[in-house]
Amino acid sequence: MSESPERDARHKARMQRKKAVVDARIARAGDEHGLLLVHTGNGKGKSSAAFGMAARALGHGMRVGVVQFVKGTASTGEEAFFRRFPEQVCYHVMGEGFTWEIQDRQRDIDGACEAWKVARELLGDPSIGLVLLDELNIALKYGYLELEPVLADIRARPLHQHVVATGRSAPPGLIEAADTVTEMGLVKHAFQAGVRAQKGIEY
Amino acid sequence: MSESPERDARHKARMQRKKAVVDARIARAGDEHGLLLVHTGNGKGKSSAAFGMAARALGHGMRVGVVQFVKGTASTGEEAFFRRFPEQVCYHVMGEGFTWEIQDRQRDIDGACEAWKVARELLGDPSIGLVLLDELNIALKYGYLELEPVLADIRARPLHQHVVATGRSAPPGLIEAADTVTEMGLVKHAFQAGVRAQKGIEY
Structure with a gap:
């Protein structure tokens, strides 16, 4: 050149x-203190970025807690991978499938409340450096969980602990409470062009 | 409720x-075929999402190649973590620091060209299911690499291989060639509020 x-x-x-x-x-x-991060928007990468942060945290020797509020129908690569490190990663998958597969609102509410109990334990555990609340935003958007008690538990966490919440349509109150918010915007998506969801990319 | x-x-x-x-x-x-993904924008999560995809791919038993075109001054958690799996992950860090730390354009060009040689080998290796080109967009933006030969090498890769390129200001030609593009938009960032970059979050 x-x-x-x-x-x-x-x-x-x-x-x-x-x-x-x-x-x-x-x-x-x-000084360093734990941050609350929110990944929202219609584009790809909200959960991926949270799992990338999990890898990063593990590389620094931190322990990581994961709660997936919505379980996909396919087994996911991230679950298979992070379950390899049971000493460092507490991995919990809640719910029984995407909500539009089930169509039973009360069952979704019960599932979300059970999931939040697990999340609250992780948020109360000072040995956990990062808590990943995957698709929490969806549970809040549909009203499966109420925002105020969720925020209260997040605020009461240990000082050094980071939290990342993912999902479309994060409620304004969560965005206001967060330190860092990224909007993953859809520029284009292979799915729109008729490409099936790909192993290693979508799940 | x-x-x-x-x-x-x-x-x-x-x-x-x-x-x-x-x-x-x-x-x-x-049917399934390898996708080209681009993560761009000013928000957080471009590289994190790519490393989350790497974790996902590893969970599916795929091999992953990583080239980091810009090396930060701090040792990163993602590098420490993914180097634990040398059989599954080929990890290459090129360059000698953020470009604004060095301020020598020719040295950056030489580093980027060396990095691309490594990337081209990964793109020619059918045993690699995902190639992660971290901060490639920056190398293209500053003209350290020319777009056309880069795209030619990406197009010539094995049919099943996925590629993800990250970095602000992805050039239009790369976006046009991509299957899936996410713009990570900055809604707010703790750094703006005077919070130092956090271990496990930023690096």
Whole structure:
């Protein structure tokens, strides 16, 4: 690739400004404490990003708790994988299938309440560094769980513990309470073009 | 939670409609083949979601290749974790730090080209089910790599192999070539509120 000295100089100046901005932000930042993260939106990657954080946390020697509030019909790769580390990962799958497979609201409510009991135990366990609440947002959206008691349990967790909640349509109160919120937006999806859900990608 | 029969009935009808839509889409969908996914945008979770896909793929017994085009200054949890599985994961970290830490454009170009050589080998290896090109989008954005030869190598990969490319500012040509694209949008970030980057969350 042919490069000009001018472009090199412009690049260097831009990177210097960028470094100054980043360094200043780091200097202002406070001490470590547990964060509440929310992954929402219609795009792909909400749960994947939470499971990537789980891998990251395990790499730092942290323990991880997982509660999946909605169970898919297919066995998932993430469950098969993270169950290999029972000393480091407490993995709980609740519910009995996607809600639109079942169509029984009271059964979904009972399942969500059972799942929250498990989540509350993880949120009360100081040996757990990251609690992953997969599809919690869906349980809140459909009113299977009430927001206020859920937030109260999250707020009462150990100071260093991180929490990540995933699912479309996160309620505004959860977004307000969160430290970091990412909206996974759908730009395009293979499914729209008629491609079947793929092993290793969707599940 | 008090529930009315009307709400239950409405819920059931909605879920039945949703199931019909999902079932119809699945019936239209074709056979399995490898997808090209792109995670871009200013929000958190682009790399995390790719590493979550890696965990998912490993759970299905697939082999995974990773090339990190930009190396952070801190040792990362994901690297420590995935290096535990050398039989299943080929893990390569290229480059020598964030570009704004170095400020030498030619060195970045050389590093990116070396990294692409490694990526090309993974893309030519039919035993690899998922190739993760972390921060490839940045290398393309800054012109460290040219898009056309990169796309040619991606297109020439084995039919079943999935590829995921991450990083802000994915170029339009890459988005056009991709099967699935997610824009990770920043709703809010703890860093903005003065919270230092957290172990297990940011790295």
